[in-house]
Amino acid sequence: MQTRKLTIPDISARKQGPPLAMLTAYDYSWARIVDRAGVDMVLVGDSLGMVMLGHTSTVPVTMDDMVHHCRAVARGIEHALLVADMPFGSVRSKRQALANAIRLVQEGGADAVKVEGGAETANIAAAIVRAGVPVQGHVGLTPQTAVSLGGFKVQGKDATAARKVFDDARALADAGCFSVLMEAVPAPLAAEITKSLAVPTIGIGAGNQCDGQVLVMHDLLGLYDRFVPKFVKQYAKLGETATAAIQDYVRDVANRSFPAPEHSFHMKDEELALLLKSLR
Numbered sequence: 001m002q003t004r005k006l007t008i009p010d011i012s013a014r015k016q017g018p019p020l021a022m023l024t025a026y027d028y029s030w031a032r033i034v035d036r037a038g039v040d041m042v043l044v045g046d047s048l049g050m051v052m053l054g055h056t057s058t059v060p061v062t063m064d065d066m067v068h069h070c071r072a073v074a075r076g077i078e079h080a081l082l083v084a085d086m087p088f089g090s091v092r093s094k095r096q097a098l099a100n101a102i103r104l105v106q107e108g109g110a111d112a113v114k115v116e117g118g119a120e121t122a123n124i125a126a127a128i129v130r131a132g133v134p135v136q137g138h139v140g141l142t143p144q145t146a147v148s149l150g151g152f153k154v155q156g157k158d159a160t161a162a163r164k165v166f167d168d169a170r171a172l173a174d175a176g177c178f179s180v181l182m183e184a185v186p187a188p189l190a191a192e193i194t195k196s197l198a199v200p201t202i203g204i205g206a207g208n209q210c211d212g213q214v215l216v217m218h219d220l221l222g223l224y225d226r227f228v229p230k231f232v233k234q235y236a237k238l239g240e241t242a243t244a245a246i247q248d249y250v251r252d253v254a255n256r257s258f259p260a261p262e263h264s265f266h267m268k269d270e271e272l273a274l275l276l277k278s279l280r
């Protein structure tokens, strides 16, 4: 595995080449694990509001939440390109979007930001790019506007809806985005969009013809049990493994088999005698 830090040109070059693997991380220890496993891009997703903070949507996530988690992740990454989500309400105007994108880079240590939306946010994406911050667009199912979309639902299912996803992706690419992420769209539509864009597409629930894939780390590892979207493959059941380990710990504490002598600090007999005497 290459250990040098990946750059935007490295990502762009993968339009021709092996698909890009992207995965979320939200803290330092997991960022190290994800980075060392060879992921190309680490996403500090606003999904942290759901899997880390227990909200039922990504809407309550603030810029402060994003910066807090992003800083921790940045400390754990040596190889991957670090992308941070612009949270709900952080791109209401160009001026505000610029300030927030710059904050994620300067304070959070992000290499790039991701903005949900399509044609309607293309001018904002372009302004962020002009300020020197690489932008990844996010089209299809955009969880920050899930209420307007009717929930966490597949997008682009009929001709009109497919045209909208296509135009959104095109608008973001034209705005200068280095990549476009497509969430929950039919695989054939994602394949067409991938062929027509010059920048790499990253899919989640968008079939295997995208230029890369992304998943939420907790879903991949089986650490989140509130729902499992159809597009998730659980590569492990760490939630179950952790529960069993902690149950063992609780049992060992109850029956005094933990801590064992090797986990305890000991004294020589003469030191103990002296100590006990002085305590009396």
Ligand SMILES: Nc1nc(=O)c2c([nH]1)NC[C@@H]1CN(c3ccc(C(=O)N[C@@H](CCC(=O)O)C(=O)O)cc3)CN21
Binding pocket: 047, 050, 051, 058, 141, 143, 152, 153, 154, 184, 216, 218, 219, 224, 227, 228, 229, 230, 231
């Ligand atoms: N843990 C987690 N994983 C994610 O992938 C994720 C988050 N959280 N939070 C933010 C959004 C929300 N996402 C979701 C959530 C649920 C579905 C889901 O259950 N979809 C249905 C299809 C519904 C329909 O089209 O009728 C499915 O069966 O997969 C999809 C995307 C993706 N993002």
Ligand SMILES: CC(C)C(=O)C(=O)O
Binding pocket: 024, 043, 044, 045, 046, 047, 048, 085, 181, 183, 204, 214, 215, 216
């Ligand atoms: C699901 C991915 C694409 C995301 O935006 C997130 O984790 O917030």
Ligand SMILES: [Mg+2]
Binding pocket: 045, 046, 047, 058, 085, 143
């Ligand atoms: Mg997100």
